[in-house]
Amino acid sequence: METQTFTQTIFGRFIVTGKKATRDGFGTGLHALGSTHLDVVALCADLLGSLKMNDFVNEWPERFFQVGISEANMMGIAAGLATAGKIPYTGTFANFSTGRVYDQIRQSIAYSDKNVKICASHAGLTLGEDGATHQILEDIGLMKMLPGMTVINPCDANQTHAATVAIADHHGPVYLRFGRPNWPVFIPSDEPFVIGKALTIKRGEAVSIFATGHLVWQAMEAVKTLEAQGISCELINIHTIKPLDEAAIIESVSRTGCAVSCEEHNRLGGLGDSIAQTLARHLPSPQEYVAVDDTFGESGKPEELLVKYGLAPQDIVQAVHRAIKRKG
Amino acid sequence: METQTFTQTIFGRFIVTGKKATRDGFGTGLHALGSTHLDVVALCADLLGSLKMNDFVNEWPERFFQVGISEANMMGIAAGLATAGKIPYTGTFANFSTGRVYDQIRQSIAYSDKNVKICASHAGLTLGEDGATHQILEDIGLMKMLPGMTVINPCDANQTHAATVAIADHHGPVYLRFGRPNWPVFIPSDEPFVIGKALTIKRGEAVSIFATGHLVWQAMEAVKTLEAQGISCELINIHTIKPLDEAAIIESVSRTGCAVSCEEHNRLGGLGDSIAQTLARHLPSPQEYVAVDDTFGESGKPEELLVKYGLAPQDIVQAVHRAIKRKG
């Protein structure tokens, strides 16, 4: 209740309307595409329920291909379907969507410029109890290094739905990353999703907070605390890590003078490093990282893990204090 | 001749003694280990000659395993050998040592803390004519994102030999990256290889040039030009990208005020980004990247490709000018 009221006041049109998993947004988005985009086909590697692909599969069984537990093969088949003009959406966990099949994506999809949408659930720590073998924290880095790949990590179910739909009309390979747990929904369902265009959640003066995925919500919670402390925060949702909205980042930091990056990812190779590169090349500024500190995750409940691995609102609050302190 | 004299004068003990491929240094290093480290075993995925592993294989055939064209399996077998106390060195091209087998390395080697040495030849553009499917420019980024992985990219045959030997006594997974073409040799053969300790090639005041792998030589050529222009350059060889010698980087940039990173790698995710992160967190400073500008490579001669993709000495010279110009 309190959160909602506060959010309403401070974050303009970004109002919490409930809780839903980002993967649910993928499921509804894919289902919506079924009737509007007849060339959309779907593939899954024995994880239909986890990926929430059932509605699509049930309605268009002839446009769905079950590949079993063979992710490499799935990526190749998707490339072949795309060659022949289809728009394949592949579905499996983030780990098996990226690290397991990096070379297949690299050669058969990215280098071959195939119109494949690699849709990845259970990214990051918040998949919870399955533990580190499944909690990939490197997938953003893996995919952003591929020339021509678009990398998207939406922040809630509505944004995931919108992104799922939007990428169908973008020609080229896309990596779409989402997660497992229920999570606050606060992006209006009619908010347009523009690939590569950062979404400002809130304007502010003292610091630029750049957050992606589940960490946008964590940042909103942090901003609530910080604003109560009298610190004016700018919060920008970098839903598209590649192509990066460098202009938005530079414009914001040129006003605030410091940056905090927030991501459910290894500190190395993710959004933080993309921002650090942008700033190093154009506007050197103090930057603090809120990210997993180059360790593997572990089993536990999502909220417990976010606390233990330094991705809680309180960690963002502290990072903001450090960043501001470091300003010239 | 001129180069050598100049090098002798300016770069102290770093004197060009000839040309040799870095993979040759790997071959001789592995062979040397054969008699000193009886637990060292070798594996190869149908690329013995390219990896220069023949001397080891001929002398210790019972400590060598040919796995054919099945790199994923090779990584798993190496993990099993390491479990039982062996020190496995795997050999294949850089692409098939990393992207092809990322998930296998991640789970069976890195997360399992196995003492496997992943040795990768034909990294980067300089493999030449085989073209982009083989020219991986993301392998440093791939491997550095794995917690616990040591990532090494030596600059010449002598340093590669020394690194190959040194990693046998380091417990834990290592990624050792080297290349195909003949390349100037300038590291003294008795120079100790210290994992994680940056090697200063030359002291200077106006700019800190951080280079890894083949690009160290390109940077030496650039420094020759720059010094002739009256610009005092510091050149540091970052042979170990992880763990990164952050202290050396910060100390250097704190004196020079700007950085140029040089690597045969995508601009995204490599050494440059590791340096950008270090500076962003500790000492925000102008940094210029000499790296492949987020594109795939292509077929051609190594030197032609280095020019076309912006990795020539002249590119470093220009980057240094830009960096210096951006200083406060």
Added chain:
Amino acid sequence: MWLPFCLSGPTKIPTFGSQRETHPPMSQIAELQRTASQVRRDIVRMVSQAQSGHPGGSLGCADFLTALYFHTMDRKPGFAMEGKDEDMFFLSNGHISPVWYSVLAHSGYFPVSELGTFRQINSRLQGHPTTHEGLPGVRVASGSLGQGMSVAIGAALSKRIDGDDHMVYCLTGDGELQEGQVWEAALFAAHHQVDNLIVTVDRNGQQIDGSTDHVMSLGDLPAKWAAFGWDVLHMNGNDMADVVHVLDQAKTHAGKGKPVVILMKTEMGAGVDFMMGSHKWHGIAPNAEQTESALAQLTETLGDY
């Protein structure tokens, strides 16, 4: 009574020939069954307590892992990562960690009480087995499917180099066989005559999205392994007498130049009536009522943790 499991193609009745061993005494079988019953209780209680995990495959493999650790394997006291001069086991289908953890605990690798920490934060009993937290008994992480056989081969090669004539065992799922790396490993083991390796396939015919036949048929599985150069045995994995017998048998097939695979027919969820007969209990936890019902079917024999 058991039947060799063979989805299509000719039914092969395994013939054991002259090396056939006599069955172990019934008392030993009964003892193993008692242990397996406790292991099944542990599985149900762990998954129920964590409200996450994979009971189906775990229950199906309870008899096999019990027999392997309490009857078949030559193990040394304590735990040494390198496994020298003892048999070694690798679990490739890491999601059935509950059954392995219970068997490991009852085998003395760590306190049985630690089973209560399964899948909780700061536990050594991770959702999928790992060496990362130092749990004794585990030699490599698994969970991402298809990797364990390769690792087991590496360990087996190491034993060969060292002149250690102990065996290496490995368990994989059947859905897991859809991963290509398994067939890379199969090719390698045959080519390099890795004959100190016994791989068991949990042939429960189920995976996450349905039956293996429905999701991605394995077709004539015995023919596949035979064509890849392996010595193929069959086992009813939920008949303790047969498990013990075929494991004994398999050892006599070792050392003959061919890797050995046991196609082990099991029932997913074996021992808990409502968990059997489908893929549904691959990876969900029972609620309180279901837990009670399940435990009512499983005798407590060694004391609950």
Added chain:
Amino acid sequence: MWLPFCLSGPTKIPTFGSQRETHPPMSQIAELQRTASQVRRDIVRMVSQAQSGHPGGSLGCADFLTALYFHTMDRKPGFAMEGKDEDMFFLSNGHISPVWYSVLAHSGYFPVSELGTFRQINSRLQGHPTTHEGLPGVRVASGSLGQGMSVAIGAALSKRIDGDDHMVYCLTGDGELQEGQVWEAALFAAHHQVDNLIVTVDRNGQQIDGSTDHVMSLGDLPAKWAAFGWDVLHMNGNDMADVVHVLDQAKTHAGKGKPVVILMKTEMGAGVDFMMGSHKWHGIAPNAEQTESALAQLTETLGDY
């Protein structure tokens, strides 16, 4: 005369049954042979000029690719990436790009003169085939082995959805079959009855480090494919009459619920005496003298580029 190639296990003589077609007229065979001779010259000249590339496998597959493009495939004029209403071909063993480039050029996809740019900077004829530079005829990049069959399956599925009854062809190396992804694809194609797909394996018995038997034996290869549910045909890939015949035959095996594989026996380096009989010429370029000697053995039939 040709013999089915079978390294171990029982020799299967393929029987063609009632659908056996009559052989094409000798004049057509001779015409194809003339083309293949020019293709071989092109291969030698391209690799020699670039001083890098893979002549061995290219020469071995010259007859097959010539027959495929000039006899078997139903191709439309021009080049459309999507390949609707025509047969499609995917080269999985991308290192034998020279033979494909030559056949593509002579088939009219791009000027024959462009062969002279092979492996040079700014060329569309990359060391390994790619779509990246827009070379007509190529639909996916290859070079990293083991991926092409999956891509071909995707194209075949697409044709099925679209009701397009054209065929999809794919060529792979035999060493390439050591990659697990190939067997993932094999399992999939059988399960999904992808029967508009004809895969040919270049069974030259060689790879980089030696013979496939030496490096990583493929064992009883026909048995492997059969156990994976494929319809297995055999071909002598260096006998043009047999190539044409078996390709015709293979089409009649399509549409029957099973994917079709042709195990094509070839000689690495076929057509150039000193390049035959070993793995040595897998991936090295001949020097000037060797080039001259090679070209002396290959009649110029369509004019050198």
